[in-house]
Amino acid sequence: MTRSVRRTHRMLQVTGVSAAAVLALSACSSDGSPSSGSGSSPSASAPGxxxxxxxxxxxxxxxxxxxxxxxxxxxxxxxxxxxxxxxxxxxxxxxxxxxxxxxxxxxxxxxxxxxxxxxxxxxxxxxxxxxxxNQLEIATLPGNPDKVDSLKDLTNPDLKVVLCDKEVPCGAAAQKALDAGRLELTPVSYEEDVKAALNKVILKEADASVVYKTDVKAAGDRIEGVDFPESADAVNxxxxxxxxxxxxxxxxxxxxxxxxxxxxxxxxxxxxxxxx
The missing domain is CATH 3.40.190.10 (Periplasmic binding protein-like II)
Structure with missing residues (x-):
């Protein structure tokens, strides 16, 4: 191999290594960039x-x-x-x-x-x-002492029932369910949100309330839930x-x-x- 050929061969080797290094750096920069293009999402951000x-x-x-x-x-x-x-x-x-x-x-x-x-x-x-x-459920005291089996049972004047205020989503949904069942209900009080309505039952200040399934579940053994078919017409x-x-x-x-x-x-x- 002549000197000029060896020199040319050497230059090609160096050029190849440099190109590979540039590509590697480019890839690292792309992966580590905080803005990786239209396919990025906030959840992809590293913890730090x-x-x-x-x-x-x-x-x-x-x-x-x-x-x-x-x-x-x-x-x-x-x-x-x-x-x-x-x-x-x-x-x-x-x-x-x-x-x-x-x-x-x-x-x-x-x-x-x-x-x-x-x-x-x-x-x-x-x-x-x-x-x-989220779907509605009737909240009663543990053991369901008043034997509430349906939304219609809440219309019993002997029961103290509380609802969320009609302007609150849980109250609007409850009214929608009552309309679906062609039922009229006058609660003893309207509460500011679903937790307030549920607490009335937990504290035994009410016999029942219409709240979300999630709130009944979160209350654990302090509350018993009763499903009713009209809730399917009022999913939020x-x-x-x-x-x-x-x-x-x-x-x-x-x-x-x-x-x-x-x-x-x-x-x-x-x-x-x-x-x-």
Whole structure:
């Protein structure tokens, strides 16, 4: 082999190594980039990511309390340095707070109607997405001492029955179920949210209430649930949205991604929620 040929051969070897190194660096840069294109999702961010950090405030329907608190802890463990703060209550009251300027990053409502309060009030939110559904159940004291077997039984004037306020999703759903059964019911009180209605029964201040299956399940042995067929006509869809006033968009998006992920859906379905 002549000197010139050896030189040419050597240059080709060096060029090949350099090209391989460039390709390898390019691949690493692509994989490690915080913005990996249209196929990326907030849930794909690494636990120590600079983008997923800080505090995120979530306004959520009262019926989501137990499930979302579990999801919040899971989120904080997956993303050290983050904190999820919740405000639970009646969806209508939460929506009013948001439109009134209350600082929040995420809103999870118990009905499209209450979500619409926020989305219709100017440029407040991104497009909501349904993430679960929920069905009603009658809550009675353990052992069902009043032998409540149907929604019609609640119309007995001797029973003290409480309902959620009609403006709250659980109250609107209860009314829809009563309309489906062509029943009229005058409760002893209307409560501000589903937890308040359930607590009236737990505290023995009422004989029965119409709440969500998830709340009956969360109450454990303090409550007994009674299914009724009219509940199939009043299933509530739960939408979630990123609020445009959010000061921590990346972390808020990452929390929403967790709620919608298989891991999040498992926690929600175990709590009694129905898939969207």
């Amino acid at each position: 990511s600079d983008k997923v950090s800080g505090e995120v405030t979530v306004f959520a329907a009262a019926s989501l309390k137990e499930s979302f608190e579990k999801l919040g802890k899971q989120f904080e463990q997956a993303h050290p340095g983050t904190k999820v703060t919740f405000s639970f209550g009646g969806s209508d009251a939460l929506a009013a707070s948001i439109t009134g300027g209350a600082p929040a990053d995420v809103f999870a409502s118990a009905s499209p109607k209450t979500m619409k309060i926020v989305t219709d009030a100017g440029d407040n939110a991104t497009e909501p997405a349904t993430f679960v559904r 869809e739960y939408p979630i949205t990123l609020l445009k006033s959010s000061e921590n968009t990346a972390t808020a998006q990452a929390f929403i991604a967790l709620v919608q992920s298989p891991e999040g859906q498992k926690i929600l379905t175990e709590a009694g929620f129905l898939k969207p």
